[in-house]
Amino acid sequence: MTEPQRFLRPNVIIEPLVDRFYAWHHTVAPVQASMNLAFLQLPMLESYLQSPQVHAAACANPELRGGYFVNVPEARAGEVRELVERIKRDRAGMLRFAESVMAAEALLRQEASGFDLTPLYPKLPADLAGMVELAYDTGNQPTLRYIEPVAYRSPAYLQDRQSVQLSLEAGVERPFILSTPRLPSPDALDLDIPFSHDGLRELFAARLEPTTLGRLREALDVPDDRVVQLERLLTDAPSQSADRHVEAGGRIRYFGHACLLLQSPEAAVLTDPFINADTNSTGRYLLNDLPDHIDLVVITHGHQDHIVLETIMQLRGRVGAVVVARSSRGNLCDPSMGLYLRHLGLPVVEADDFDEVEFPGGKVTATPFLGEHADLDIRGKSTYWIEIAGRKVFVGADSSGIDPVLYRYMRADLGPVDLAFLGMECDGAPLTWLYQPLLTQPVTKRMSDSRKLSGSNAEQAGAIVTELGAGEAYIYAMGEEEWLGHVMATSYTPDSYQLKQIEVFLAWCAEKGVKAEHLLGQREWRW
Ligand SMILES: [Fe+2]
Numbered sequence: 463m464t465e466p467q468r469f470l471r472p473n474v475i476i477e478p479l480v481d482r483f484y485a486w487h488h489t490v491a492p493v494q495a496s497m498n499l500a501f502l503q504l505p506m507l508e509s510y511l512q513s514p515q516v517h518a519a520a521c522a523n524p525e526l527r528g529g530y531f532v533n534v535p536e537a538r539a540g541e542v543r544e545l546v547e548r549i550k551r552d553r554a555g556m557l558r559f560a561e562s563v564m565a566a567e568a569l570l571r572q573e574a575s576g577f578d579l580t581p582l583y584p585k586l587p588a589d590l591a592g593m594v595e596l597a598y599d600t601g602n603q604p605t606l607r608y609i610e611p612v613a614y615r616s617p618a619y620l621q622d623r624q625s626v627q628l629s630l631e632a633g634v635e636r637p638f639i640l641s642t643p644r645l646p647s648p649d650a651l652d653l654d655i656p657f658s659h660d661g662l663r664e665l666f667a668a669r670l671e672p673t674t675l676g677r678l679r680e681a682l683d684v685p686d687d688r689v690v691q692l693e694r695l696l697t698d699a700p701s702q703s704a705d706r707h708v709e710a711g712g713r714i715r716y717f718g719h720a721c722l723l724l725q726s727p728e729a730a731v732l733t734d735p736f737i738n739a740d741t742n743s744t745g746r747y748l749l750n751d752l753p754d755h756i757d758l759v760v761i762t763h764g765h766q767d768h769i770v771l772e773t774i775m776q777l778r779g780r781v782g783a784v785v786v787a788r789s790s791r792g793n794l795c796d797p798s799m800g801l802y803l804r805h806l807g808l809p810v811v812e813a814d815d816f817d818e819v820e821f822p823g824g825k826v827t828a829t830p831f832l833g834e835h836a837d838l839d840i841r842g843k844s845t846y847w848i849e850i851a852g853r854k855v856f857v858g859a860d861s862s863g864i865d866p867v868l869y870r871y872m873r874a875d876l877g878p879v880d881l882a883f884l885g886m887e888c889d890g891a892p893l894t895w896l897y898q899p900l901l902t903q904p905v906t907k908r909m910s911d912s913r914k915l916s917g918s919n920a921e922q923a924g925a926i927v928t929e930l931g932a933g934e935a936y937i938y939a940m941g942e943e944e945w946l947g948h949v950m951a952t953s954y955t956p957d958s959y960q961l962k963q964i965e966v967f968l969a970w971c972a973e974k975g976v977k978a979e980h981l982l983g984q985r986e987w988r989w
């Protein structure tokens with residue numbers, strides 16, 4: 463008897479995990495992952511084991527939303543204890559590597575005094591051999607450059623840390639991804655496979671093309687006792703939306719946060735994919751609204767709400783290429799997005815400022831991205847001009863209008879913009895919120911608070927619109943959609959500075975005759 467044909471249910475979600483923590487760039491890229499494990503994740507789990515009640519109370523306090531508190535019930539503390547023991551035993555090499563990075567940075571600070579650096583190489587910790595180059599900048603400041611492709615080939619990159627947890631979107635906010643490890647659940651299918659596993663590509667292809675339970679079971683190496691959980695993810699009928707392609711003209715759809723889908727009959731471009739899968743909800747586009755083939759995915763920067771693995775991993779096999787900004791190739795705070803995504807099995811194009819990437823009937827131009835990275839030397843960030851179906855669209859994400867003259871140069875090259883999409887998170891998190899585990903010298907709280915992950919305020923957004931000659935301006939990427947709390951953990955009130963600044967900006971646009979809106983959830987433009 464032939465097996466019945468099955469499709470993936472539209473509300474399947476995947477949580478990619480490393481040592482049970484939700485994976486993002488800084489917990490996967492080997493150097494940064496070691497530091498996050500040693501200096502953030504392990505100490506946080508140990509703090510939880512000291513007093514689970516304190517963590518529970520903090521997680522219940524809305525004022526501490528987005529803090530580093532482990533949201534695991536005390537009754538499951540034993541499982542957290544086992545996780546800690548496993549990390550200490552199986553990741554001893556990574557923990558030592560993180561200490562070696564600190565030691566090497568200290569060595570450089572103490573001994574690199576403007577003279578020949580050659581004598582320092584033998585003094586570097588053995589873990590870093592072959593992986594770093596020492597250099598001075600032209601101001602005579604010593605720096606350590608990490609040769610990241612080597613790090614990915616070294617024992618610091620352990621693919622067996624990776625696993626995935628597959629389940630059905632329950633419509634209930636998941637715990638904050640940066641703080642809470644995912645423990646096994648009877649409702650979820652946990653698989654000890656790396657993110658680049660071919661079986662995952664097959665699984666998600668079953669959104670479009672039917673397969674069989676037997677075929678998927680084999681492709682994913684699902685153990686017998688977990689086949690029931692796999693079967694729960696499947697259904698008999700496809701659920702792709704009928705209007706996911708366009709027949710004529712152009713269309714943009716806003717999927718929430720920083721995710722836009724730009725379409726013509728010939729092509730589709732998707733920005734910062736982060737898409738909800740809750741089919742019980744209304745007022746939002748879902749994964750089944752994506753076209754079958756996406757020519758280009760463009761990623762603006764490496765923050766965990768812009769490269770979102772739970773969405774991007776589902777697109778493998780149906781994306782022409784993922785466009786990312788080329789990183790600085792070696793700065794500790796600036797791991798390569800290209801290497802990261804290639805190791806997930808995605809095709810990548812790395813772009814520098816003003817590089818063009820063509821697609822049928824249009825092109826994407828990478829343009830500079832100012833600010834929003836707490837004044838760290840990070841180049842892995844880009845804004846984009848997308849020309850599609852006769853329109854020019856500026857995708858600004860979290861970039862800041864800190865120096866509006868930059869946008870004058872862009873316009874001189876690329877002409878005026880029709881639609882500008884701008885983020886206005888103008889009072890972002892402080893430096894240490896995201897980068898603490900990578901800092902090799904302490905910073906004071908005052909320093910950290912002065913260096914925020916902030917985008918444009920009203921004045922800066924207005925200056926961008928003026929310089930770009932934008933006819934329409936849309937505020938997006940504010941993390942306000944209720945379904946993305948597990949990633950963003952934002953908590954605006956109507957009085958929040960950011961929302962007040964958006965009001966000021968919208969009033970300014972009205973005065974200047976610029977069509978403008980504050981986007982939330984879902985929106986469509988057609989022409
Ligand atoms: Fe950001």
Ligand SMILES: [Fe+2]
Binds near residue numbers: 768
């Ligand atoms: Fe963001």
